Each structure stands twice: as C-alpha cells, then as structure tokens.
Amino acid sequence: MTQHVPVLIVVVPLLAAVLVPLVALWRMAWAQAITLLALIGVIACSSVALLRALATGPILYELGGWAPPWGIVYVLDPLSGGLALLVGIVAALVAVYTRPYLHNWSTSRAGVFLSLFLLLVTGLLGIVATGDLFNLYVFLEISSLAGYALLASGPIRSAVATFRYLIIGTIAATFYLLGVGYLYALTGSLNMADIATRLSDISHSGAFAVAITFIVLGLSIKAALFPLHGWLPDAYTYAPAPVIGFISAVMAKVSAYALFRVLYFVLRPTEPVSQVLTGLSWIAAIAILAGSLLAVAQRDVRRMLAYSSVSQMGYIFLGLALGTPTALKGALLHLLNHAIMKGCLFLAAGGVQWRTGGYRLEDFIGMSRRMPLTMAAIVLAAISMIGLPPTAGFFSKWYLIQSAIEAQAWVFVVVFIGSSLLSAIYFFRWIEWAYIREPAASAASEPSPARQELPVQMLVPIWTLATGVLLLGLFNQSVVNGIIQYAIQPEGS
Structure with a gap:
C-alpha cells in the first residue's frame, strides 16, 4: 500500500x-x-x-x-x-x-x-x-467552498462576513485561473515539471509576465497578504472557534506554499519572477507593520489575533521574496511555527468565549484564576508570537532577520524588530488583563466566579499545540537540517 x-x-x-x-x-x-x-x-x-x-x-x-x-x-x-x-x-x-x-x-x-x-x-x-496547475485550482475551489460553508455556520454576522469572503475569494480564484490559462497558452502544458522545462522559450514574453502577475495576485488574496486581506478580519472574528482554529492555522499557509511552489519550483527565478519578488518584498514589509499596528488598536481578542495573522503572513511572504537559503529556511520555519502558535491561540481564545462568552480584553480580568490551564497555553503561544527564546517563534524570526542582514536590507531588519515590539505591546496587554488587572470596586465585592476550565477534549488539543510551540523551539535545528533544507531545493537543482 x-x-x-x-x-x-x-x-x-x-x-x-x-x-x-x-x-x-x-x-x-x-x-x-x-x-x-x-x-x-x-x-x-x-x-x-x-x-x-x-x-x-x-x-x-x-x-x-x-x-x-x-x-x-x-x-x-x-x-x-x-x-x-x-x-x-x-x-x-x-x-x-x-x-x-x-x-x-x-x-x-x-x-x-x-x-x-x-x-x-x-x-x-x-x-x-x-x-498539476489546473488540478491545484480544482482543489483550491474545493477547500474554498467548504471553508465558506464552515465559516458561515456561526451566528448571522459570520454569514455576512463569509459572503464578503466568497466574493473576494471568487475574484482570487479567477485571477489564478487566468494566470494558468496564460501559461497553458504559452506552453501547451499544465504539468508543473513540464512547464519548468519550457521556460527558456517564453520567459521574455509579455504574456508570461501577465501570467505571473495573475497567479501572484490570486494566491496572495487567498493568503490574506495586506492590502488584499479585506476578507480576513471579520471572517476570523465571527466564525465558530473550531473553524477558525483550523483555518487560521493552515489555510492561508497552504496558499503561501502554493505560491512558493509555483514561483521557485515551476517558474524559477527568471527575470519577470525576480521583479515580482522584489515588489512582493516591499508589500510584505508594509503588511508586517500594518497588521501589527491594526492589532494594537483592537480590544476584541479575536480581531486582534486576526490582524496579527495579517502581520505574520507578511513575515512568510517577505522571507519567500528575499529568496536566499537563509530567508527561505526562515519563511518555511515560520510557516510551520505560525500554524502551531496561531492555532493554539485561536482555539484557546475560542474556548474562553465558548465557556464564558467573553472575547474582549476586559472580559479576561481574573481569567488566570478561572481558567488557569487555558490562560497558561495562551501565554506560551503569545511569548512565541513575540519571538522570545526558547519558543519556536524566536528561531524563525532569527533566520528572517539574519537573512535581511546578509542582504544588507536594513529597512527589513527594522521592520522585523519593530513588528516584534508591537507584538509585545498587544500580547502583553492581553496577559496583563488576565493576570494583573483587578476587577472594579463594585465587582470586587462580589464573590469570585467559580473555576470554569475547559473540558479535557478541548484542553488536550490546546496543550498539544502549546507543547509543540516549545518543542519546535528546542529542536528547531533538527527540523531545519532534517526537513526544511531539503524542502527548499527544487528537483534537479
């Protein structure tokens, strides 16, 4: 078998x-x-x-x-x-x-x-x-249609947010399909490896540049790269917790993977691709800062995490756009790390909402006593999102910063560090409300709420991901040397 x-x-x-x-x-x-x-x-x-x-x-x-x-x-x-x-x-x-x-x-x-x-x-x-590029489109639509239905399975506001996502997602799929159509017209093939062998004849064609642009646009929308992220904040805010726990962890990452696969394994670094990657690097840098700034402004933790995802996708795209071995290692490691970190955070925050109905920062006052295990998992994942050692987030950010230093791209170094500082602001603020803030005087005289910890079936996945955040940090070198360094080498290179 x-x-x-x-x-x-x-x-x-x-x-x-x-x-x-x-x-x-x-x-x-x-x-x-x-x-x-x-x-x-x-x-x-x-x-x-x-x-x-x-x-x-x-x-x-x-x-x-x-x-x-x-x-x-x-x-x-x-x-x-x-x-x-x-x-x-x-x-x-x-x-x-x-x-x-x-x-x-x-x-x-x-x-x-x-x-x-x-x-x-x-x-x-x-x-x-x-x-196969067209088969990729088919599966892109299968995942999108199923995702739309799941996102809309919550309250009425989730249906409205999903309708917006459906419209934007349809435009994204159309862009991707148009790009594939141009490539098929130029090469007569849809097989990725076969197209890669025919690039010498078409790499200077204007239609080839158009194909690349359409594909990058389509997959960037699916991956919620700023400023093409308009569907993400509301969808992540109002959908059911299990749906967002999964979609936030892997769906945008798979779109980023697809773009990496097409640009580096199929189209290869031809001149039009290099120009697109240069532009993509600056867009990704803006995404990193914009997402972080928008996250700082939120008091709804679901929306804060949603804008944080916009910023973190910028990290992955900037690493892919820089294209050096160190940058690609950092991007792929951050793709893995962010899936684990953000999955943990959304499942934990969704669990708090499911148990208590609270989703705003002020609702988390005293939550460290009411749900200590859930909050401990949030703290561990949040520290990793900020990029503190020895958690997973530190090492992927370190690779990305190192790659920017190697390329002498000092603006990107400042962007990476600045975004981490902004992440510290909104995540430590969340931790402060849960662990340090005391209830108002009128509420302080009331009896403390009973402990409301999540059921074991919900705690086990949350803590499995939280443990993964720590293990990926401690054993990051094994992951990079054992898997990722082989993953960034196209066949035959």
Missing part, C-alpha cells in the same frame, strides 16, 4: 466526508470516530511519504496510469510531505476539540459540519500534493 500513499492522503478524507453525514444520522459518536480515524490515516500516510521522500527523493504517483504531462500526477517531496503532515496533525487536534462544541447540535447539522470539515482538509491536501 505504500506506493499508493500520495493518493491515499487525499482519498481517505474525501471518502470519509461522504460517509460521515450518513453515519451521523444513525449514531453521532461513530461519525466523530470515523472523522478522527480518517485524519489519523492522513497523518500516517503523510509520515510515510515524508520519510520516503527524505530517504529516496520525491514520490510521484500517476493517476489513472496516465503519464505526465498528459495525466495528473501527485508529487510528495520533503516540502509537500511535511506540509501534508502539518495539515493532518492540526486537523486531528481540531476534530477532538470540536466534540464538546457540537454536543448541543442536531445530529444532521453536526454530520454536515464534520463532512464539510473533511472536504476542507481534502482540498488543502490536494493543493499540497498535486503536480
């Missing part, structure tokens, strides 16, 4: 998505078990693929026996295998976290929710695994 691992990574959650809503009508516990087993299967297959790719090189899987470039091929190398493993792990943790959240839902509604969640996972894994 190991030879079928690349396709099983996508097929297993897809089949489970079809089965789960039917089983839920009969017995909800079984539907949840099938969901979790399917995601464990994704983790197992991704682990096997990653180990094989590191040992023997990229794994190719030709669908239907059709050889590329005519047929669709799945490619799992250290980069895609590692990202598939990340998606599987976060999805499995969120599936466990969701159990108490769905407790009061009807079985039909909960079954549809789990089915859409598995479809979203399927789409993201397909984007990661495919070696």
Whole structure:
C-alpha cells in the first residue's frame, strides 16, 4: 500500500466526508470516530511519504496510469510531505476539540459540519500534493467552498462576513485561473515539471509576465497578504472557534506554499519572477507593520489575533521574496511555527468565549484564576508570537532577520524588530488583563466566579499545540537540517 500513499492522503478524507453525514444520522459518536480515524490515516500516510521522500527523493504517483504531462500526477517531496503532515496533525487536534462544541447540535447539522470539515482538509491536501496547475485550482475551489460553508455556520454576522469572503475569494480564484490559462497558452502544458522545462522559450514574453502577475495576485488574496486581506478580519472574528482554529492555522499557509511552489519550483527565478519578488518584498514589509499596528488598536481578542495573522503572513511572504537559503529556511520555519502558535491561540481564545462568552480584553480580568490551564497555553503561544527564546517563534524570526542582514536590507531588519515590539505591546496587554488587572470596586465585592476550565477534549488539543510551540523551539535545528533544507531545493537543482 505504500506506493499508493500520495493518493491515499487525499482519498481517505474525501471518502470519509461522504460517509460521515450518513453515519451521523444513525449514531453521532461513530461519525466523530470515523472523522478522527480518517485524519489519523492522513497523518500516517503523510509520515510515510515524508520519510520516503527524505530517504529516496520525491514520490510521484500517476493517476489513472496516465503519464505526465498528459495525466495528473501527485508529487510528495520533503516540502509537500511535511506540509501534508502539518495539515493532518492540526486537523486531528481540531476534530477532538470540536466534540464538546457540537454536543448541543442536531445530529444532521453536526454530520454536515464534520463532512464539510473533511472536504476542507481534502482540498488543502490536494493543493499540497498535486503536480498539476489546473488540478491545484480544482482543489483550491474545493477547500474554498467548504471553508465558506464552515465559516458561515456561526451566528448571522459570520454569514455576512463569509459572503464578503466568497466574493473576494471568487475574484482570487479567477485571477489564478487566468494566470494558468496564460501559461497553458504559452506552453501547451499544465504539468508543473513540464512547464519548468519550457521556460527558456517564453520567459521574455509579455504574456508570461501577465501570467505571473495573475497567479501572484490570486494566491496572495487567498493568503490574506495586506492590502488584499479585506476578507480576513471579520471572517476570523465571527466564525465558530473550531473553524477558525483550523483555518487560521493552515489555510492561508497552504496558499503561501502554493505560491512558493509555483514561483521557485515551476517558474524559477527568471527575470519577470525576480521583479515580482522584489515588489512582493516591499508589500510584505508594509503588511508586517500594518497588521501589527491594526492589532494594537483592537480590544476584541479575536480581531486582534486576526490582524496579527495579517502581520505574520507578511513575515512568510517577505522571507519567500528575499529568496536566499537563509530567508527561505526562515519563511518555511515560520510557516510551520505560525500554524502551531496561531492555532493554539485561536482555539484557546475560542474556548474562553465558548465557556464564558467573553472575547474582549476586559472580559479576561481574573481569567488566570478561572481558567488557569487555558490562560497558561495562551501565554506560551503569545511569548512565541513575540519571538522570545526558547519558543519556536524566536528561531524563525532569527533566520528572517539574519537573512535581511546578509542582504544588507536594513529597512527589513527594522521592520522585523519593530513588528516584534508591537507584538509585545498587544500580547502583553492581553496577559496583563488576565493576570494583573483587578476587577472594579463594585465587582470586587462580589464573590469570585467559580473555576470554569475547559473540558479535557478541548484542553488536550490546546496543550498539544502549546507543547509543540516549545518543542519546535528546542529542536528547531533538527527540523531545519532534517526537513526544511531539503524542502527548499527544487528537483534537479
């Protein structure tokens, strides 16, 4: 079965998505078990693929026996295998976290929710695994449609925010598809590896520059790169906690991965690509500062975390745009770190809202006593977001700052450091309200609220991610030397 691992990574959650809503009508516990087993299967297959790719090189899987470039091929190398493993792990943790959240839902509604969640996972894994540009578009749409439905499953404000996301997301998908259409007209191929071999004939074409521009625009919107982030703040603020815990962790990261794959493994650093990367670096620098400044202005912790994500995506894009080995290591390490950190923060903050209804800073007064374990996880992830050692965030930021120093891009050095200082302001303010602030005099005379810690099913995923923040920091060198350094080398380079 190991030879079928690349396709099983996508097929297993897809089949489970079809089965789960039917089983839920009969017995909800079984539907949840099938969901979790399917995601464990994704983790197992991704682990096997990653180990094989590191040992023997990229794994190719030709669908239907059709050889590329005519047929669709799945490619799992250290980069895609590692990202598939990340998606599987976060999805499995969120599936466990969701159990108490769905407790009061009807079985039909909960079954549809789990089915859409598995479809979203399927789409993201397909984007990661495919070696075909049009197939990437298909999976981009699968993940987007499932994401729209999940984001709209909260209160009415989530539906309004999702409608805006749907419009913007449709424009993004159209841009990407137009770019792929231009590339197909120029090369006659949709296979990524095949297009890479035909660049010498088209790299100076104006249509090639247009294709690059459309693809970068489309994927940048999907990744919420400032100023193309308009859909993100409201969507992240009003959607259900499990949905945002997963989407904030991996969805934008997969779009950033897709852009990295296309620019560095398919189009390669030709002159038009280099010009686009130069422009992208300055846009990303602005995104880092703008997102941080907007986060400082928020009193709703969900919105604060949403704008923080805008800033952190700027870190990843700036590393990708700089393009040096050190910068790419920093960008990919920060992609991994931010997925774990932000997933932890959104799940923990969502848990507080689910338990107490509080989501503003003033609602967190005394929360360190009411929910000590949840707040401790928030503190650990927040410290990592700021970039303090020995947490994961410090080391990815260190690589990025080092790459800017090597390139003598002093403006970017100032941007990285300034953003970290702004992050310290809004995260330490959150910690201050929870641990130091005392309630007002009128409230102080009232009995202290009873301890309201989250259920074990919600605490375990939160603390698994919080522990991951620390372990990724302590063992960052193993991750960089064992996986990431192989992931940044295109085949044949």
